Amino acid sequence: MQANKMKNAAREIGVSRNDGVRKRTVNSLKACLMATVLASGFSVAVPETASAQGLFQRLFNPENHRRQQERQRQQELQKKAVSVKVAAPRYLNYTPDTMKKVSLAPLSEKKTAELQPAADTTEGGDPAKVETDIAPVEPVVLTPFDEARPALKGLSITALPEVGEALISYYREHPGFVWVDENGVTLKAAKARKKMASADRYGLIPEDYFVPLPALSGLEEADRNAALMGFEMQMSAAALSYALDATRGRVDPNKISEYHDLPRHELDLVAALESLAATEDMEAEFASHQPQNEHFRALVAERKRLKAEDEDANQIVIAPGTFLKAGKSSPEMKNIVAAIGKNGSDALKAAHVETLNLYDGSDEYAPALVNLVKAYQKESGLTPDGIVGKNTIKALVGETNAAKIAKVELAMERSRWIPEDLGNRKVFINQAAFTATYTAPGDEPLSMRVVVGKKSNQTNFFYDKIEIVEYNPYWGVPYSIIVNEMVPKLARDPSYLDRSGYEVTTPGGRKISSASVNWYAVAAKQTSVNVRQYPGRSNALGEVKILFPNRHHIYMHDTPAKNLFNKDVRAYSHGCIRLHDPKGMAAAVLGKSKEYVTSRIAAGQNEQEQVAGDIPVYVSYFTAWPELDGSGIAYYSDIYDRDRYLLKAIEKTEAERKKARTAG
Numbered sequence: 001m002q003a004n005k006m007k008n009a010a011r012e013i014g015v016s017r018n019d020g021v022r023k024r025t026v027n028s029l030k031a032c033l034m035a036t037v038l039a040s041g042f043s044v045a046v047p048e049t050a051s052a053q054g055l056f057q058r059l060f061n062p063e064n065h066r067r068q069q070e071r072q073r074q075q076e077l078q079k080k081a082v083s084v085k086v087a088a089p090r091y092l093n094y095t096p097d098t099m100k101k102v103s104l105a106p107l108s109e110k111k112t113a114e115l116q117p118a119a120d121t122t123e124g125g126d127p128a129k130v131e132t133d134i135a136p137v138e139p140v141v142l143t144p145f146d147e148a149r150p151a152l153k154g155l156s157i158t159a160l161p162e163v164g165e166a167l168i169s170y171y172r173e174h175p176g177f178v179w180v181d182e183n184g185v186t187l188k189a190a191k192a193r194k195k196m197a198s199a200d201r202y203g204l205i206p207e208d209y210f211v212p213l214p215a216l217s218g219l220e221e222a223d224r225n226a227a228l229m230g231f232e233m234q235m236s237a238a239a240l241s242y243a244l245d246a247t248r249g250r251v252d253p254n255k256i257s258e259y260h261d262l263p264r265h266e267l268d269l270v271a272a273l274e275s276l277a278a279t280e281d282m283e284a285e286f287a288s289h290q291p292q293n294e295h296f297r298a299l300v301a302e303r304k305r306l307k308a309e310d311e312d313a314n315q316i317v318i319a320p321g322t323f324l325k326a327g328k329s330s331p332e333m334k335n336i337v338a339a340i341g342k343n344g345s346d347a348l349k350a351a352h353v354e355t356l357n358l359y360d361g362s363d364e365y366a367p368a369l370v371n372l373v374k375a376y377q378k379e380s381g382l383t384p385d386g387i388v389g390k391n392t393i394k395a396l397v398g399e400t401n402a403a404k405i406a407k408v409e410l411a412m413e414r415s416r417w418i419p420e421d422l423g424n425r426k427v428f429i430n431q432a433a434f435t436a437t438y439t440a441p442g443d444e445p446l447s448m449r450v451v452v453g454k455k456s457n458q459t460n461f462f463y464d465k466i467e468i469v470e471y472n473p474y475w476g477v478p479y480s481i482i483v484n485e486m487v488p489k490l491a492r493d494p495s496y497l498d499r500s501g502y503e504v505t506t507p508g509g510r511k512i513s514s515a516s517v518n519w520y521a522v523a524a525k526q527t528s529v530n531v532r533q534y535p536g537r538s539n540a541l542g543e544v545k546i547l548f549p550n551r552h553h554i555y556m557h558d559t560p561a562k563n564l565f566n567k568d569v570r571a572y573s574h575g576c577i578r579l580h581d582p583k584g585m586a587a588a589v590l591g592k593s594k595e596y597v598t599s600r601i602a603a604g605q606n607e608q609e610q611v612a613g614d615i616p617v618y619v620s621y622f623t624a625w626p627e628l629d630g631s632g633i634a635y636y637s638d639i640y641d642r643d644r645y646l647l648k649a650i651e652k653t654e655a656e657r658k659k660a661r662t663a664g
Helices: 002-015 019-039 049-060 062-083 144-154 161-173 187-197 221-248 269-278 282-287 294-308 333-343 346-351 353-358 367-379 390-397 401-415 479-492 519-523 562-566 582-590 594-602 642-663
Strands: 100-103 156-159 426-430 435-439 446-453 462-465 468-471 502-505 530-533 544-547 571-573 577-579 607-610 616-620 624-626 633-635
Touching (some): 100 161, 156 161, 156 642, 161 221, 221 269, 269 282, 294 624, 294 633, 333 346, 333 353, 333 367, 333 390, 346 367, 401 633, 401 642, 435 582, 468 582, 479 519
Parallel strands (some): 426 616, 446 571
Antiparallel strands (some): 468 607, 624 633
């Protein structure tokens, strides 16, 4: 009976259009529910109208209730999906290679083989009567190195761990002096010291390889031996450190940022010391560890030219890498104020005459000075934010010799991160120059403008080998773009991809609607889908792409956005390299004509063609690099601030080495 009343009340709620009738009916149903519950012996609070209606839905319209719950669940998932973001690679807090204290005590004793009598093992021999045949023992002759060995027991040096290991290995196998003899320090050592003192010619720091001469006058023999042995070990450590720095660079690029992906060059240090020991030509031996290629020689020559030029006596120099915000301090503050005083307009100087007159040379970046800098930035067409960085410095002093030398030296360091032999056929991309160049013996270089990654989507620094040219390509959308850019759109419009020329498939290849995907699960990596854009005019990759498979998902390709090539600063992509002449580049790496590439595209089929031969591609970053025609060095803006991060890494490296020198 009670159940029938409840059903009738529920029916009246569903059909009544009168709010008063609906309310009375709901109250009636509440009473029925209460009576039913009380009759069962339970107590319960009377629900609000909305709760009662939810209960009715569950009892009498379960399908509608299920759909409503699913809609609510999808709305919650959409909110969650939009909140998930894929972080871009980041810059790291650089940690320099650590110098270690290496004990040389293992070399203090000479190891000799012990002679053992041989047992008579001939047939019929009597084991109880062992005959021995021992050759007369030659008297042990001690070399000068052996005589000085005891000094090694308490001797240690501070060096890179691999240098310390190489010293122990070398002198264990070759127990002899390289740099001294019975008369003291040799001419060979003097030549080596002179060569290491000129390390700055190659962008290195001479102090890192300086070894003081031993003071031998008036020493007893034991002390003299100890001084010579100490000099010997320090010289070998310095020479090996020079060879290591010249070969692979002082800085590990992969510890600067996650945008760097460059395997560090290896050097057989024991073999390097063997080579030094075997020759008297220190000039050639030390030079052999520097990169042996044309671009490095051009950088060395440019640095020499810049150093030889007489600087303008009135030229103001602000240290490269200076970065200053309001409230901070810098020794460059006086140069900043001086540059504004020299180059600012009369109107600007009149408006800030009190600040200029009262400035006392302090390092503090005070509020009045911030206002002065903001005024100069505005006058120079820059954003007046008061931050003194590379653009403001350039506006203040231009490209000074000091700034150019700094860029050349950073280019030398970066040159040590890439192979010494770049190859005969190659593609060299310089992100800072926004150019890509194909070169091959006997062919005219093919150089073109490129678009590289935005500052928020920087192109990585790495190298690989070109493998495939793809015609009428699909664009496989990277996970980061799906999550960061597509998911927010899909939250508002779940069918967005279905209507926009994209294909969504399961990992098994089954096509599905974008509206059916749980994009939160995709963003959270709980499930996986593939998204790709169909070939066509609107395809982000245009008509052709050139693949060199890598973990960064970076490749060269065409683009429908041709207008960007007219800009001077071309950092607009998600990280890939957009080519101004993609057909020309495809033809070059294939060794075929541009007409051939055009015909393959015109066929309208998505097809791939393997690239024959070994063609490396260097996706590099140099703010100073030789001009293609050999006319000199070109200088470029530091679009990603990587010069600043590299300078910081070098500063930390030098601080670590200076600390080691002081402790030693």
